[in-house]
Amino acid sequence: MLSKKARKFISLTLSLAIVIFMFVGCSSQTQKQTDNNQGKVNAGKLSGKIEVDGSSTVFPITEAMAEEFQKMHKDVKITVGVSGTGGGFKRFTKGETDISDASRPIKDKEAKIAQENGIKYKQIKIAYDGISVLVNPQNDWVDNLTVEELKKIWEPNSKVKTWKDIRPEWPDKEIKLYGPGTDSGTFDYFTEEIIGESGKIRTDFTASEDDNVLVQGIAGDKYALGYFGYAYYVENKDVLKIVPINGVKPTTETIEKGEYTPLSRPLFIYVSQDSFNNKEQVREFVKFYLKNARDIVPETGYVPLKQEVYDKQLEELLSGK
Known part of the structure; x- marks a missing residue:
């Protein structure tokens, strides 16, 4: 039979072993969490x-x-x-x-x-998306444009300087044009579909990769015209007027059904x-x-x-x- 002193020694030894085991386990868990953090995920946290x-x-x-x-x-x-x-x-x-x-x-x-x-x-x-053609809300003469008229307006070396140059009954006022810059995919798509060749366009227009700049330009000028993605029109309906193309207005339905051509x-x-x-x-x-x-x-x-x-x-x- 073990003496009281021996039993005490064994008890202390076991306690120490348990403490060491717990410390090693915690260290292992900490290292695992560190490794996970390096891999971007820690217990489901991204x-x-x-x-x-x-x-x-x-x-x-x-x-x-x-x-x-x-x-x-x-x-x-x-x-x-x-x-x-x-x-x-x-x-x-x-x-x-x-x-x-x-x-x-x-x-x-x-x-x-x-x-x-x-x-x-x-x-x-x-x-x-349906690339949308926009004018100022004060524009009360445009209720439709054809693809041919868009090409006439935007083609390189265009002779269109005023609204009257498009249709004789429209105002003899200079058109201020706004459109995406050359790094824009909208620019590429529009020129390809309307002009017939990607990147070909007149140069005398205000260009920006930021569509909000185009919104502000059109909203601030009665004789302005421009184009950009449909969502920016939806977001700014109160300061913009959308123009139907070939008699079709871009809407969720006409875009989804492919009726708004060729700008969907x-x-x-x-x-x-x-x-x-x-x-x-x-x-x-x-x-x-x-x-x-x-x-x-x-x-x-x-x-x-x-x-x-x-x-x-x-x-x-x-x-x-």
Whole structure:
């Protein structure tokens, strides 16, 4: 039988062993949490940065998505730039951004730069837009324009200087023109569909990649005319007047049904494959984007796709196709 002194020694030894075991376990758990933090996820908590740039047309959608996502994940910082589709692709193809907003498909020369820099990506269709032609609300003479008249106004070396040059019964007042800059996907699409060649246009107009600048210009001049994405009209209906083209006014219904031609078009985001695979915050944001597009896209003034289209794109992303 053990003496009282021996029993006391064994009890102290066991207690010390338990303390050491608990300390080692806690250290192991702390290290595990540290490792997880480096991998952006800790017990379901997301953190890190997401860099987005590109189309001012797509900006309202991505900004709305970012705001909703950050309500759930307050430690994720999402920066959304508006350098235009072309400007966004310049950064994206160099690997400077995780996601590029685009109001047109990537061009062959841009795709080549991405390939040369080892940037692999996935194109995701997110919504439909109808490029809208706008005038000042005080304009009481324009109730429709034809595609031919738009071309006459905007073509290189255009002879149109006044409204009277379009139709003789209209005012003999100078037209002040506003439109997206050359880095804009809207500029590319409009010139291709209206002029017949991408990038060809008259040069004497106020250009900006920021559609809010165009809104302010048209809203402040009775004789102004310009064009940009439908959502910016929806957001500024009180200071803008929309012009039907070939007798069709852009609305959610005419855009969705393809009746508003030729200025209806799809909108995209381009996702870096490396960012999607290796940054948990980017992967979760893109998943959130596609799962919630049907609800959020209409709130921004654009037309959503059918849910099965979003689901299929997400499935392809996750499967690595």
